[in-house]
Every structure is written in structure tokens, then in C-alpha cells.
Amino acid sequence: MKVILLSDVKKLGKKGDVVETAEGYGRNYLIPRKLAKEATTVNMNQAMQDKKVAEHRAAQRKDEAVMLASQVEKVTVKMKLKVGANGKLFGAITSKDVAEALMKQTGLEVDRRKIELPETVKQPGTYTAVAKLHPEIAAKFNVIVEADAD
Template sequence: MKVILLSDVKNLGKKGDIVETAEGYGRNYLIPRKLAKEANTMNMNQALQDKKVAEHRAAQRKDEAVMLAAQVEKVTVKLKLKVGANGKLFGAVTSKDVAEALIKQTGLEVDRRKIELNDTVKLPGSYTAVAKLHPEISAKFNVIVETDEN
């Protein structure tokens, strides 16, 4: 029996795949649990159309990520933070701090969960951060931590 998967099924396939299964497995397990639908001509055409739309959207997201990466790589983010008597920062600089400074200084919105700092930032200086904008695309940019003289 041919079925179109409506969600990922372990050891069978991913969402949107058209797979051949045993008659009983398809009728008694996959279809009642809304994990698959029968692969008739109408459902096949719909699945192919959905797949084309998904591929087009993925290509658009990748193009947007490439453009954003080109902009982010040109940026240098400057942070002014208070420093203790020993020259260390009060706490460490996190990806959230870098993301907020990036938005404030440039207007480029990058999710804080996609920004990674290579080193723990506890001292003033220059550091490199990586923004993972897409599974295949990442952009490196500089983060400069300065002392705030207030």
C-alpha cells in the first residue's frame, strides 16, 4: 500500500515522502493516527505541490540568510560595560547582550540563540562571534568590549 507521510515516522520516512508499506500497517496504524494518508491521485498531486512550495520557501530562506550574512560580516559590535578593580567585567558577555547590541547599533535582527561566542568574554578586548543564520550559512563578526568610565 502506498501512503503519503503527514509527519516524520521513525524507520519509515520524513514528512511528505511517498512510501510503500504493508497493507495492515498503513490501514490500522498510520492512517488512524493521522501519520499518513492514502496515496491516491488527488493526494499525490497535492503532496507534489506542497513539496514544490516547501522547496521554494527553503530557497527563499537561504537567499535571505546569504544577504543577512553579507551585512553581518561587515559589522563590528561595540559594548561598553563596567569593570571591577581587577580589570574583569561584572559577569560575562552573553549572546543575548551581543544580539541586543547588534539590533541597537545596526538594526539587523539576529536571534540570540543563533549567535555563538567562541570564547567566554570576561575581560575587555576584541572577540569574534559567529551568527548561524541557516544550516549551511554562518557569518563571523567582531565584538569589541570596552570599559565604561562612569
């Protein structure tokens, strides 16, 4: 029996795949649980349309990530923070702090979960941060941490 998967099924396939299954498995397990639908010509045409739309959206997201990466790579984020007597910051700078500073200084919105700092930032200096904007696209930019004169 041929079925079109409506969601990812372990050891069978991903959403949108057309797979051959045993008759009982398809009729008694996959279809009642809305994990698949029967591969009729109407359903096959709809699946092809859905796949084309998904590919188009994925290409758009990748293009947007490339554009954002080219803008982010040109940026240097400057942060001024209070420093203790021994030259260390009060606390550490996190990816959330970098994302907020990036948004304030440039208007570029990058999710904090996509920004990685290769080392813990606990003192003034220049650091390189990586923004993973897409599984295939990452942008590096500088973060300059300065001591506040106050």
C-alpha cells in the same frame, strides 16, 4: 500499500515522502493516527504541490540568510561595560547581550540562540562571534568590549 506521510515517522520516512508499507500497517496504524494518507492520484498531486512550495520557501529562507550574513559580516559591535579594579567585567557577556547590541547599533535582528561566542567574555578586548543563520550559512563578526570610563 502506498501512502504519503503527513509527518516524520521513525524508520519509515520524512513528511511528504511516498512510501510502500504493509496493508495492515498503513490501514490500522498510520492512517487512523493521521501520520499518513492513502496515495491516490489526487493526494499525490497535492503532495507534489506541497513539496514544490516547501522547496521554494526553503530556497527563500536560504537567500534571506545569505543577504543577512553579508550584512552581519561587515558589522563590528562595540560594547562599553563597567570594569572592576582588577580589569574584569562585572559578570560575563552572553549571546543575548551581543544580540541586543547588534539590534541597537545596526537594526539587524539575529536570534540570540543563533549567536555563538567561542570563549567566555569576562574582560575588555576584541572577540569574534559567529551567527549561524542557516544550517549551511554562518557569518563571523567582531565584538569589541571596552571599559566604561564612569
